[in-house]
Amino acid sequence: MPSVLLTGGSGQLGRALLGALRDHGFSVAAPDVQAWDLTRWTETQAPVPFDFELLINCAAYTQVDQAEQDALAAHTLNALVPEKLAELSKKRRALFVHISTDYVFSGDSRRPYTEDDPPFPQSAYGHTKLEGEMCVQAAAGAYYIVRSAGLYGPGGATGKGGHSMIDFILNTARAGKPLRLVQDQWTSPTYVGHLAQGLVRLLERRPESGCYHMVNEGVCSWHEFGTEVLQQAGMAAEILPVSLAEFSQRPAKRPTYSALENRKLNALGMRMPTWQEGVRAYIAETR
Numbered sequence: 001m002p003s004v005l006l007t008g009g010s011g012q013l014g015r016a017l018l019g020a021l022r023d024h025g026f027s028v029a030a031p032d033v034q035a036w037d038l039t040r041w042t043e044t045q046a047p048v049p050f051d052f053e054l055l056i057n058c059a060a061y062t063q064v065d066q067a068e069q070d071a072l073a074a075h076t077l078n079a080l081v082p083e084k085l086a087e088l089s090k091k092r093r094a095l096f097v098h099i100s101t102d103y104v105f106s107g108d109s110r111r112p113y114t115e116d117d118p119p120f121p122q123s124a125y126g127h128t129k130l131e132g133e134m135c136v137q138a139a140a141g142a143y144y145i146v147r148s149a150g151l152y153g154p155g156g157a158t159g160k161g162g163h164s165m166i167d168f169i170l171n172t173a174r175a176g177k178p179l180r181l182v183q184d185q186w187t188s189p190t191y192v193g194h195l196a197q198g199l200v201r202l203l204e205r206r207p208e209s210g211c212y213h214m215v216n217e218g219v220c221s222w223h224e225f226g227t228e229v230l231q232q233a234g235m236a237a238e239i240l241p242v243s244l245a246e247f248s249q250r251p252a253k254r255p256t257y258s259a260l261e262n263r264k265l266n267a268l269g270m271r272m273p274t275w276q277e278g279v280r281a282y283i284a285e286t287r
C-alpha cells in the first residue's frame with residue numbers, strides 16, 4: 001500500500017480520513033500544526049522530512065466569516081499552501097489530493113452543480129478556495145481536487161468551534177428550546193465518514209486527474225435536514241423555519257443553493273450514500 005502524508009489530520013475530515021486510510025492498510029504520517037506549521041513552511045520552504053507516495057491536504061482556513069477580515073491568512077492557507085504542496089508532490093512524483101468546497105459556486109443555480117459548471121464565489125473564503133483549486137491545477141502532476149459540502153462529523157470542525165450541525169440540533173432539542181433552521185438555503189450535507197470512505201475508494205480506483213464532486217447524494221434545506229435528524233433520533237422539538245435573509249447579518253455571504261452532483265463519480269459507478277443515510281451513520285457512530 002502506498003505511504004500517505006496527510007495534512008489537517010486533526011480536523012473534522014482529517015480525523016475520519018486518518019481512520020479510514022489506516023483501516024484500509026495505508027501507512028499514514030499525519031503531522032499536526034506543531035510538527036509542521038504549513039503557513040510557516042510556505043514562507044521558509046524548509047525541507048520536508050517525510051517520505052510519501054500520496055499527499056492529501058485536509059488543512060484549510062475554514063472560518064468562513066472570519067475570512068472576510070483575515071483575507072491574508074485565508075489566502076495563505078487556502079491558496080498558497082495547496083500550491084506549494086502540489087509543487088512538492090510533483091517533485092516527489094506523488095499523487096496530490098486537495099479538498100475544496102461548494103462555496104466556490106455563486107448559489108444562483110436551481111439544480112445541483114456539476115464539475116463543469118463555472119465557479120463564481122461570493123465570499124472571501126470561497127475566493128481563496130477557488131484560487132487554491134487553480135493553483136493546484138497549474139502546479140500539480142497527478143492530482144484530484146475533491147469538492148464537498150456541508151460537512152459534519154463527531155467533534156465538528158476545529159475551525160468552527162468543535163460542534164457539528166447535528167450536535168447543535170440534538171443539543172437544542174434536549175434543552176427543550178425551539179430550533180431556528182433556514183428553509184431557503186439548499187445544499188448536500190455530507191457525513192465525513194462517508195466522504196472518507198469515498199476518498200479511499202477514489203485512491204484505490206485511481207481515475208484520471210481532475211476535479212470530482214463528492215457529497216452524500218441528494219439535496220435538502222437545513223430545515224429539512226433538522227426535521228430528518230430529529231425523526232431519526234426519535235426526538236421532538238419545535239422547529240421555526242427562518243429565511244437565509246434573517247441569518248444574513250453574518251459577514252460572509254452564503255450561497256443560497258450549493259447542492260453538488262457527483263456526476264463524475266457516478267459515471268465511474270462510485271455511488272455515494274444519500275444524505276439521509278449520512279444522518280443515520282452519524283447518529284449510529286455517536287450514540
Ligand SMILES: NC(=O)c1ccc[n+]([C@@H]2O[C@H](COP(=O)([O-])OP(=O)(O)OC[C@H]3O[C@@H](n4cnc5c(N)ncnc54)[C@H](OP(=O)(O)O)[C@@H]3O)[C@@H](O)[C@H]2O)c1
Binds near residue numbers: 057
Ligand atoms: N466544514 C465544511 O462544512 C466544509 C464543506 C466543504 C468543504 N470543506 C473543506 O474540507 C476540508 C476539511 O475541512 P474541515 O471541516 O475538516 O476543517 P477543520 O476541522 O477546521 O480542519 C482544518 C485543519 O487544518 C489544520 N490547520 C489549520 N492551520 C494550519 C497550519 N498553519 N498548519 C497545519 N495545519 C493547519 C487544522 O489544525 P488544528 O486542528 O491544529 O487547528 C485542522 O486540522 C477543507 O479543505 C474545507 O475547506 C469543509
